[in-house]
Amino acid sequence: MKKITCIYCRASGHRKFPAEHVVPRAFGNFRHNLTIRCVCSSCNSYFSEHLELYFARQTLEAAGRLRYGMRKESLGRPGEALTCRSRESGVLYGAKVILKPATTGADLNVEYLPQVAISRLGNDEWDWYAENELDRSVAEKYPPGSRIKFLVIAPGSDRPLRERLASLGIRTGLRSSVQTISIGPRVTARLTYEFRNSISRCVAKIAFNYLAYAMDENTELLLRRDFDAIRFFVRGGIQPGPEKPSAVQFMARPMLARDTREPACGHFLTVGWDSSQTSIVSQVTIYNILSYRIVLAPSFSGVWFDLIRGHHFDVEQKTVLPLRFTRLWLPD
Numbered sequence: 001m002k003k004i005t006c007i008y009c010r011a012s013g014h015r016k017f018p019a020e021h022v023v024p025r026a027f028g029n030f031r032h033n034l035t036i037r038c039v040c041s042s043c044n045s046y047f048s049e050h051l052e053l054y055f056a057r058q059t060l061e062a063a064g065r066l067r068y069g070m071r072k073e074s075l076g077r078p079g080e081a082l083t084c085r086s087r088e089s090g091v092l093y094g095a096k097v098i099l100k101p102a103t104t105g106a107d108l109n110v111e112y113l114p115q116v117a118i119s120r121l122g123n124d125e126w127d128w129y130a131e132n133e134l135d136r137s138v139a140e141k142y143p144p145g146s147r148i149k150f151l152v153i154a155p156g157s158d159r160p161l162r163e164r165l166a167s168l169g170i171r172t173g174l175r176s177s178v179q180t181i182s183i184g185p186r187v188t189a190r191l192t193y194e195f196r197n198s199i200s201r202c203v204a205k206i207a208f209n210y211l212a213y214a215m216d217e218n219t220e221l222l223l224r225r226d227f228d229a230i231r232f233f234v235r236g237g238i239q240p241g242p243e244k245p246s247a248v249q250f251m252a253r254p255m256l257a258r259d260t261r262e263p264a265c266g267h268f269l270t271v272g273w274d275s276s277q278t279s280i281v282s283q284v285t286i287y288n289i290l291s292y293r294i295v296l297a298p299s300f301s302g303v304w305f306d307l308i309r310g311h312h313f314d315v316e317q318k319t320v321l322p323l324r325f326t327r328l329w330l331p332d
């Protein structure tokens with residue numbers, strides 16, 4: 001059997017490597033899914049344990065999974081890295097919400113949690129707390145006389161909050177008010193999460209995996225030193241250097257904004273040369289929410305070769321199709 005070398009850690013062996021999915025499976029099962037066989041099992045499991053978990057669970061892309069039925073659990077519970085807050089103006093502004101999969105079709109439900117809002121006297125800002133977030137530090141933050149209001153979701157849903165506040169010595173007696181709030185059919189929410197390095201590394205991995213796929217897993221090319229920076233970044237988290245730009249950057253607009261004829265639901269990957277024909281770059285978007293530009297080889301030292309590929313992962317049809325552009329748009 002032919003010896004194969006891992007494109008990330010250069011480990012080589014005669015045993016078959018596992019199927020590495022170009023786009024992590026958390027983002028959907030597709031017919032004719034793109035997989036490669038040039039990633040060793042050690043890198044394969046490292047990626048799923050260290051790079052894919054946070055990316056698939058605590059990001060905007062995670063909300064995309066929920067929207068398209070690829071995640072069943074709610075998102076944004078207090079204590080999670082991803083927080084969701086109401087953007088409704090008025091008394092509910094900033095209140096905590098969770099995202100839940102809709103019962104029918106591809107959509108999201110936004111649901112308010114039972115919570116209490118506290119405001120220092122003379123201050124118009126309200127801080128919202130779920131029951132499990134009420135601790136000593138909250139008690140110390142608000143002097144006596146602070147205003148308190150409860151968001152009552154169902155009769156009695158304020159009781160555990162009141163008991164918790166009482167146990168912390170925060171008096172809710174006469175000063176507290178109970179707000180009965182009618183919640184409209186559509187609630188907009190603001191999502192915040194920590195943009196960890198592992199997200200960039202996961203995106204860079206998708207891009208380099210896709211290059212490997214586009215190059216028919218040509219390891220002679222993929223193992224060139226030109227790709228060492230991206231390899232070390234994905235596998236070891238090593239940054240290219242303080243003076244060098246990050247390999248992964250946000251694109252100012254969604255990848256498909258310029259092409260209205262293509263359906264906008266799903267993931268899109270491209271790889272090709274930049275406009276100067278010296279760097280190999282990739283574009284990645286998951287659900288067309290955020291778009292990333294990844295420099296895979298900043299100034300390729302080898303001979304130029306033809307490279308322009310794109311794929312659309314249609315999350316509704318569950319298919320993967322090559323993009324049939326005569327000229328793919330690649331950013332500068």
Ligand SMILES: [Zn+2]
Nearest residue numbers: 006009040043
């Ligand atoms: Zn490896």
